[in-house]
Amino acid sequence: MVLETFPLAPNAACRDITPDARGFRLTYRSPEGAEREVHEDERLPESRNCPLDYRLGGMMTYGGGGPDAVHVALVIVLSQGFEGPNGRWIAVPFRP
Template sequence: MMKRLLIGGMLAAASPGLSLAGDIANIQPIGFSADGRVFGFQEFGIKEEGGAPYSNTYFIDTENGQYLEGTPFRTEMADKDANLSKARRQNLTAARSQMDKYDLLTNPGLIAAFNPPTELGSPAKTIRYTTLATDGPPKSPYTLSLGEMPVPTPKDCAAVDKRVLGFSLQMIEKQGAPNRQAARQATAIPAERACSVEYRIGGAVVYQPEAGNQVHIALVLAFDADRNGRWIAVPVHP
């Protein structure tokens, strides 16, 4: 069933062969609530223009893909002695109450796949993974496929000289069998991602609650026209 997505943020990557003039955020998953209803992560980096360190912590409702009320927490430091360490610490301090409320550090989940743009030759629009960290042949794999689509250009993006895009996400393999589950489709792009011109699927995180079904998080990287890359956490329920 197609679900409306109000997008969250995440990881770090860029498509092979593209000119990387902008900055691409790093990602640090924080974890899940015990029931899998909340997922948190931090993205951080140094802005290409001006060199300001920044850090953002996101908390996603995995049922509907939206930010939790009162989040995300954003930090950008412009003072002359600012550095990335200070930005990250200050940002995590601001976000700590939500981290503790949902006990996210207790349930890190599994980084099932990671597909950064620095990995040469890796596909930009698909990712295949299993949900068990075991050696040997892959067992019951899943494959996610990312599509792009034109969306109406917001007023704030009028100066962008490239076509503004949204995306769709489809699970085309489920436990080793062909599948055509339309997992998520972006029908509304939040302000900080409104001028995205390209997307890459950069990873997947999986969590199994003690009671209930698995939660998969697709890590989607959104690029603006200046090649700045920021992350989106997309919940998927196989």
């Protein structure tokens, strides 16, 4: 998995708190080297609470790795909290 961040316009509640809000893109790279985008933010949902950055925390696979397996990328969202940075997890499911 490749995680990239990029600037996105903050929502109205975050405009003064984090004017440099960020979105993220996840790209799956197969063992053969083929790449496929599995997620890209088009806008920032209010549930992310003014995101500043993202980190790829891990991967899980359900279904034994066969053709019907579902992969889940675990992404932590870093946002500005009352007493410093907060972290919350996002699960991004996809099939390879």
